[in-house]
Amino acid sequence: MNSWNFLSILIALMIFLPIFLIIYNFNIESDNWVHIRENLLGKYIFSTLCIVLGVSVLSTIIGVGSAWYVTCHDFRGRKTLEWILILPMTIPTYIAAYAYYDILELLNPFFNWFRINIGINETMMVESFLIYLIVIILFSFVLYPYVYLSVRASLLLSGNRLIESAITLGLPSNKIFKKLILPSTKPAIIAGLSLVIMETLNDYAAVEYFGISTLTIGIFRSWFGMYDMASALKLSSYLILFVFSILITEKIIRGKERYNNINGSQNTFSKIPVKNKKIFLVFILCFTPFIFGFLIPFVRLLTWLLYSSFNFEDMNIVQISFNTIFISLIASLSIVCIAFTINFVKNYFNNRIVRKISELAILGYSIPGAIIAIGILKLNSHINTSFNILIIGSVFGLVFAYGVRFLAVAWQPIQSSMKKQCASINHASRVLSASSTTSLFKINLPILRKPLLIAALIVFIDVAKELPLTLILRPFNFDTLATYTYDLINQAQFFQSSLPSLLIIAISFPAIYFINRTTRNEL
């Protein structure tokens, strides 16, 4: 084994270790487990499945639909839509939930009427149904950009020739979509969707507020309410198992269907013209996700800002913004470096152990942040007893935690681009016995410049939004915009919380802009 392989295995193992410390409890029988299994497990699994299924369907429809129109059609306003459709990504689910927190209050007169005239139990049923619906819609409208981005990238890469030939053959637009686009973008849809599902499972604040008992809620109830960490970790393993099966499915589907890239000629992407009558409809269709996923929460925050009275005397908001940018930059750079290096080693040397272990290392994304925190705390206490060092409480500890959680985010785009664009070159350079360092820096790095940039930007946004890990693992007196927002919301200072919320959006803004430009330039 050479040093490249060794280094990759070491890093991947380090990242997997906290996850291992969580799943390794799978078989521990705790006293309360029987109680949980009999009274709660079914309910947890049912509501988790409902939410995940609903969000999957809706975010796929929104993501794929908007990507298809914006990328493959020609109409006025297309270019603007193209990038504002990514914007909902800047809004963390917990902030979206608070921006919509009183939506149910609006329905109160209806519920009151229903309660008096139809009956309490019926009202509760209707209300429950509506709550599920609202949560599903809420999640879908802020998470669909993951599907949108991935499908759009895939369409830009290979949709061109498909559409050109289809138009030549005189196929109507809806047939092109059904027969050509949908099947050819399937891997991209699933890749984006798996990120959506993992983000959904990670949420605690929104489902807690709306009173839905998902598995994630169950984990915290066992931990906080029963003081039973073993059961909490066991429930977490269920969650990991669930995600693992999704990832396996994705792999099977990707593995079975191989796609050749038919790269179209540069810059001349044929687009389907949209007839005048339909333009309005298409525009509305693509504008709606932007309205619900971004505009409404954003405007809401802006109006709150008008009411807020900020005491600029203690200018710690500047310090907090700086902290957020600083930690997000460091985290995104280190995470992308690691994802790039391991992927390269995997691709270049084709070592089986590296491949397997790296698959385990990206599991962290599926686990709620607060549970990852437990894994890290456990690791911390092992390291502390053996080496007398504390890894948490430092910036390093926090960045390491982000690595465990967000490696998968950088992983997906880098892996798929490297497979597509570098696999054969790497093979050739090995045959020609070019050194691995040369291949890494002279060939892979320049070719993958854009996917690397995109990966770094997405991780940057994710870290800037991250809440639970930061909350529990941060150093003394260290606040990020996310923790500060949370703090204010906790005190019901909605007005005051608008400034840090808007700043999260503001610092993600340039990232979104670059993501859009980079994706478009890939033509």
Added chain:
Amino acid sequence: MNKKHFKNLVVLQFFFSFLIGELNIYTHRHYESDKILFKSFTNRTGIKINVIKGSADQLIQRLKSEGKDSPADVLISVDAGRLVRAKNLGLLQPVFSDVLDQNVPQSMRDSENYWFGLSVRARVIVYAKDRVEEKELSTYEDLADPKWKGRLVIRSSNNIYNQSLLASIIEHNGKRKATKWARSVKRNMARKPRGNDRDQARAVANGVADLAVINTYYLGLLANSPKKEDREVASKLKVFFPNQDNRGTHINVSGAGLTASSKNKKEAIMFLEYLTKLENQKIFAESNFEYPLEYQNADSEIFLEWGSFKADKLDLSILGKNNLEAVKIFDIVGWE
């Protein structure tokens, strides 16, 4: 004080900070009042305070993982149950201080001095003035009566305040009766539990229900909110202190303990004493509308409006002890 003096003082303070030391605090409390008090403590003593805010359960986990090397000196929680838990995990150490003994009533501190209450929170019934007569209300037990069917809202049982309330009912009435109570209350709910205590108050004001069980300070916050709608909500509601004719209203404390690993013991004890001083109690408790430890003598306007009350004298450690049982009962009766 002129500029030069001030500068000297800062230099002096910086120089002595090595001798005076710092104080590291893990706290679940996230209120403005705490910020004010931390600052005034630093100004008075020169001891710098470093803070990590988070949920008590997670902070306890962090303390545990850091072991004897933990930098934390003080753990602050918003309920007694978590402090009991920290004590049982060996994360706290006893403090012997005459000042604390004098300032903190016996029922509001650990019997072995491992933790001390800092402020009092009463869990009460609020009702819609126009739909409920005060004489219809009596006890927590009465909330199980069928006459309240479809008229009651209360938050989810994931919340520690409800868990503590049921833990106290288990202690007073026994497990069997407590289960029956939880089942009947669930049956009386006007809607499935969701939102926080503030949302329950809103629901009563908006006619969704006639009663809600909430902590008093939420009503104080609503009444003093910058939002007009919030103040309107508060104006439609009235506070009722249950069980005045028997054991008294259920209370809990926000409290603190000295960590077992503390390296700044002297400063930490000074800090705890500081927070329990009468004048600081006023800030600590009242700016957040919680009751001070001497809740009987609380004299700010809103407390007078709510009226005086008798509190349950139950040893608060019991709440921690019965917490698991309470959660299980909630699960069994399906109170989400």
